Amino acid sequence: MTLSLRTALILAILAGLLLPASIAGYLRLESQLGEARAQMARDHGRIADILMLGMQEPLWNLAPESGRPLLDSVMSDERVVRVVISDNTLGTFLSANRPERRQGQLYALNRVVTKQGAQIGKVTVEFDDGRAIALIRSEQRQTIASVLVQLAFSLGLILFLIHSRILRPLDALTKQAKRLANQQLDQPFIWHRDDELGQLGHGLEATRQSLKAMFDTLEQKNLQLEADLISRRHIESALRASQGRFQRLVESTRVIPWDANPEEWRFVYVGPQAEQLLGYPQSVWYHENFLSTYLHPNDRHLAYQLFTEVRGDAPTEFECRLLAKDQRTVWVLLIAEHRHGADGHHLQGFLIDISARKEAEIELEKYRNHLEEGIELSTRALAAANHELETFAQSVSHDLRSPLRTIEGYIEVLLEDYSDTLDERARNYVVRMRGTMRHMGVLVDDLLTLSRLSRSEIRRQPVDLAAVAYEIVEELRALQPDRQVEIAFPDCLMASADPKLIRIVLYNLLDNAWKFTSHVPEPVISLEVNEANGQQVYQVSDNGVGFDMAQVIRLFLPFQRLHPPGEYEGNGIGLAIAQAIVQRHGGRIWAKGAPDEGTTFYFTLPEGRDVPGT
Template identity: 30%
Template sequence: MHVLSRFSEPGGLRCSSPSAASTMQAEKSKHKTYRHSSQNHERNRSSLVLPASDAKICGLQCRPGEGNRMHRLQGEPMSTPNLDTEKLRSNEESRVHQQIAFASGLFQGDITIRTVLESLAEGVVIIDSSGVILLANEFAGQMFGYPGRDLIGRPHAVLVPERLREIHKEHMARYFAEPRIRPMGMLLDLVGCRQDGSEFPLEISLSFLETIKGVLVLAFISDITLRKQIETRLRKSEELFRIQVEIVKDYAIFTLDLQGNVLNWNAGAERLKGYRAEEIVGRHFSCFYAEKDRNAGAPEDELKKAADQGQFAEECWRIRKDGSGFWADIVITTLYDESGNPWGFSTVTRDITERKKAEEALSFSEARYRALFRDNPTMIFTVDSEGTILTANPFAASELGYTVDELERQPVLKLLHEDDREAMMKQLQMCLKNPDEVHRWQFRKIRKDGTLLWVEEIAQAVSGLEGGRAVLVVCQNVTERKRAEEALRKSEMKLSKIFHSVPVLIGITTVAEGRCVDMNEKGLQTLGYRREEVIGRSTLELGIWESESVRDQATRILLKEGMVRDMEMHFRGKSGMVFTGVLSAELIEFDGEQYMLSVINDITERKRMEEEIVRLNADLEAFNYTVAHDLRQPLNVISSYCQMIERICRDQLGDECMGYVQGAYDSALRMDRLIGALLNFSRLARVEPRRETVDLSAMAHGVAEGLKQTEPGRQVNFEIADGILANGDASLLRAVLDNLLSNAWKYTGMKEQAVIEFGVRDVDGVPTYFVRDNGAGFNMEDADKLFTPFERLPETENQRGFGIGLSTVERIIGRHGGRVWAEGIPGKGACFYFTLELKLK
């Protein structure tokens, strides 16, 4: 690159151009030499420095205190080139003319500088702040395709490709705003534009001249096309060399003499076999062979084959220095001298262990694929683009009643129901058109015997055996599933019929808004709405709930428990009529949204009947007490008369007569007790238990002590478990234990050693209490009669009692929400069980 730059000695400038060196030397005595250095520019921030005498010749003067920085002398005459004055018609043209003349005069007085500029093998241009080229050497014109001095006066933008001019304009404006030295190589490569429009790479260094006409920019331009071409070829050459080196690293390359001794050794050989060159050169290459191959003479045989045939190649097992083995692809080539005589062998070895493993894996995979294809209990086909069956596995053939040979090369449409054939071909074409997608469909296939089966097929395009495209089809027999789906569809139809025919209100609403999704016919009838009036509307909007708070209460319970059970409340129909209903609800979910499945049983009539029953029971109770009073009145008279006769007439009457009187008295007392028992039995049907925690163990001990006192001579062993607690009415539960333990006492009367047990055990998670004895027992066929009032089993007719004790137990347990039952074996005893619910429903 040739530039004008400041010389290191004060007051001196010289040219660095080799071509101008002789000229510069010749002129050295007449003129001082000039040098323009970009490095010095960074330090001194000036464009050209001349001795004061030379500056004056160029029309420049030094400002005080600025050393040799040169400026144009005001008022000094300057030489101007011969310009065509006809073209300079405007003021702007005149200004450009003056600027060009001024720039030409800068160096006109100094032959050395002009000679240097013209002799440089690079372009030099000077432009002003408006971008006009004021001065250009001949080389610049040649570089850009402008003859002679045709560049002068043109806008410098013609040297820039049109697509880059706007960006270049911005750069130029910034540079003139803050001029500075910019040597070559500091920025990215630039592009120039010749007069014919062709582009070429270039480098530019910039400097500036401060003159009385303003700042001028001095640009040195180099065409770097050749350098770029050389750089490109060099990069390609280096890349090729790099690739070759990398490839060589994967191969062990060495030479042998005719006897098989190693002559040389490359880096790839060292990496592959583990020997350094100094360890292996001179040794026989048989050390690379397995012992059995050495003993068999394989090294010598291979060299002989290479010598006879010119080359020997095989894939074989080789041994490294550390004793490990690897699969190798070797090529042994005979080497000849200029006379055609063999002088040695070239050996190239490549490690193919991974390839062998891959081949084995592929072989295994293919074997596994064949096994899966052959033994898979799923129908598998491959079909070409024409719909011809290429392959079919044995299961597919068996399922359809064919052999494999009968299926292959047959049209797949042969296996399809005629109504599905067109759709099948469309699906196959879709698979081939979209090979990355997995397709699914269901069609009907026809077996060889004509029977039909439904199949679900999964298909995807694959590479065919001959390089074309095929479709892999995996079929699953879904005939049973289709039947199940049809059964489900029918079941759903039945369920819908049941839903709409159930004689209670059933509705499905969203939990969030209470919006009605469905309601059965009974619900619409009960509320008085048509279906279109209900579906999609909120139950609050319809006013079905007695109040919003009632609905919120039911919703809270539903969300907490997942269900609502037997919640009695009032509801309102379309007419405004209010009715009483019992709500039961389940929390269900469809497609991620929660719904309330509500069943409302209209109990308005039942409530009316219950109220009527309460009234009738009250009347019945009053009637019972009246009847009891009326019955007891004569019984009291009879009892009183019998007592009077016994007291007054005992001496007048004989023993026989007194026996009759005593019998009448006992019968009256028995009848009175029966009337009392019946009143109690009737009362139990209406009494509400007052629940509390009851110690049944203590209660059972009390009953047992009372029974022992009635018959002190009996041997009865009571086994009563401790700590048995229950939640119930204490007085009613006392009656239960009285009856059950008394019943056991009564029916163990014939046992010399009676055992009566009271305890509790868990049955299906429910506490179950029991009274067991070893008495007379009973036949299980008569178990249902035990709890019927006044019913006596045949073998117990002589036992005392009224026959309502167990009926009383059943009624009390029922009032607690539990149940009672009995088990027995004749002659071996009986066991009575009862449960008590924790809460009354």
């Protein structure tokens, strides 16, 4: 069923007005009924409670005349139909009944009257809801009447507005649209409204003006198009001349353009420079077997790659060798790109002579090989020199130790056989000589140890640094059992290192801390690990004499001492040995301290960073 716009609007308005009003009225009526019944129930209960309390004394004293005023007061309420007050012994004590008041549903409510904990009677009150319901029904009829009046007034006003503001303007817009459809563009569409329909009317007028201007423009463009066709013929002629000049320009360079049919594996065009490249006439390049014939035997697989595998949009480059007519080998850079055209796909690109560059690369490769041979020879010579140095160190060690032992033996003979004949000064000189010889022996041993570290092989494995540190401290305590030093080591501190070499590092660092805390009242030595920049940093700290950071550059140099020799023992080479071992593990070691504030040594043992021996 097709409805007119007027009918559809009226139905929509009626539905829109009646439906909300009906729903609202129904909900309001139900709300009023619920409130009235709730109020009646409260009043009913309140009256029954008043009678129950007010009849206690009359029932107890059996004096009905004293309860009559309260009963008459209750019966003054138009909703009370019947009241009965009964005594448990005598029966009906007081009663009142107004049956003419009954208009609706009757509700009864009983209350028991008690006195001093004993039940002495009962109160019954009957309530009627007819008056309350009648008031609500009357209010409902008034509401419906007012809604109907309002609906009629609203509907009339809406219909008037629809007709004057929508239907009549739509009729005018329809007529204007028909004129536009019939291309009647000369008569303007005058509109005097600024609402939405007015904007639509103005839009139709703007459309009329645009269409009229477009038709006028089309007529002018038709005339211009005829002139353009004549001009295009001249442009095409000039373009052909320009293409010819461009082709001559490309063919005059050393870059050789080419075009090929990948299905037939042959060139369909090659620039004339190709004749100078190989010495063959240009017609030879167009043979089907040109590449398989004139490509170097080691590069002929590139022909298959060129004609079968070049399919992407990006250019592909090949370096290959071509055989010239005079038996020369010509290196060329072949640039190929796949193209789709109206006649199918084809390959096109450029050939560039790179023979000079390849010859330079070959010479450079020969030079690089020669340089590598020189480096290998130098490496061998360095290894031989290291071997000779190690042999020399061992020889020097043997040659030094032999006379040192001889001298030390003579000194022992002097002290044992001639001690009584020597005066105190002479014996002091001999004892000092013996200490100096022993110190020199220790220096020789330390020098040998330092020289061997650069060639020792690192064999990493998991090592508990805390357990090693505890063992070293026990050794130091055995040498000085009277010293009380507080040790702050963790229970376990795992690291990956060479067990023998890392023990030397810890011994030198802990011995250094043990030695330089000898004059501190409460010495403390600690071992811990922290993380910095993604790697583990181990540290050995003490609260000893410390050092001046201005002298830190001398700390790891052999035989360099930051304190007077007579004040602390040592030969100044232990820290140099520790540094060499840490560096052999691929790590580094450094120290921080301050005078009388202690010293902290830091070192790292990065995984997989061993420095190979030389």
